Amino acid sequence: MAVSKTRDERAGWLRDHLEGRAVLSGTGQPGAVESRLLLGVLLRGAARQEAGLELSEFEARMVDSLEHWLDREEVDSFGRIYSEVAEKRGLAGVFPQAVTGLALAEPYTEETFRKDLAQVPDMSQRSDVQVVDLAKGGQDAIAAPNERGGSRYSTTIVTSSDAVPAAAPGPTRIQARRLECVQDTDEATSDEIYFAVATASDLGHKRQVRTQEYGSFDTGDNRHISSDPFFDGRYNKTITLSIAAWEADDSGSGFYNEMDKKLPLIADALWNAAVALEPYPVGQWESLAEWIKVGSMITTIINWLIDALRNDDDFIEERTIVLDHAAIEKYKRDANLSWWWFRGDGARYRFYLNVWDPS
Secondary structure, eight states: OOOOOOHHHHHHHHHHHHTTSSOOTTTTSTTTTGGGHHHHHHHHHHHHHHTTOOOOHHHHHHHHHGGGTSOHHHHHHHHHHHHHHHHHTOOBTTBOHHHHTSOTTSOOOHHHHHHHHHHSOOOTTOTTEEEEETTTTGGGGOOOGGGTTOOSEEEEEEEOSSOOOSSOOOOEEEEEEEEEEEEOOSSSSOEEEEEEEEEEETTOOEEEEEOOOEEEEOTTOEEEOOOOOSEEEOOSSEEEEEEEEEEOOSOOHHHHHHHHHHHHHHHHHHHHHHHHTTTSOTTOHHHHHHHHHHHHHHHHHHHHHHHTTOOTTTEEEEEEEEEEHHHHHHHHHOTTSOEEEEEETTEEEEEEEEEEOOO
């Protein structure tokens, strides 16, 4: 049964992570510590706020978003715990030197981040990261991350080497279409599954959706998915999605309320990622390396947020998906392209999305 943590439990959970008694997914992957750069900036920003220091705009965007989940007093308590652990034990090996080596009095700005990002080592060889070119293999090239040796959290960046349409991006809607159970779990009862989704574009259009539960799922079953659009707005270069698949249990309303609080925070994190990617042109391989780094950092924050909520028996998999302009337009032209694998506890699901221009 999935249950949400109490305030005291969240404090203990944070200490466990900062003191090395608990680890996030992706530990042991190339650039594992560096992938926690933005998470470190977030918690360090909370520490600066708790100390009464003025936050940079970059820090404030991140720290303010925590209040979707926690009240101001608890955000400050997170910052206090960060400062206590940093003073007593140090945080080397938890967060990169770019965070831990900066005096608390010094603000962390967007300019600082861009300089630090250039120093982050290549992350393209991580098994929880995948770059897909729809013009070379199409959607079939997208694997379930844990089939590739990755974790239950992953980053997939989708582009297309076809010429990017010259026209400015128009209104875009992304909506679930259907769910196919390719292989159900080994449990005696039928599977019950639902999705928690947050999306954002680089123009700041954001949405959060938790679908209804779809029960009695067995191998070979197909279900039409009826939900609000996952995204409905405009973009300039990118739309980013976080789609987490969960198996429904007898969790109480408190668990779902806690999940619903986190979805706007995840949407804010996706938007922050899109803003961070703004200087890196679409369709250039040199830029793609930076996209991979930022995508991995945002996936780490999402991992951290879900870890504060989840029970291993209920969580299936989370996918962070970054779509560039060429990929979005390609999906609009071919509705059969956009489907995604989700896999966990022996089960395999194929989740189909529609991407189109609603105007």
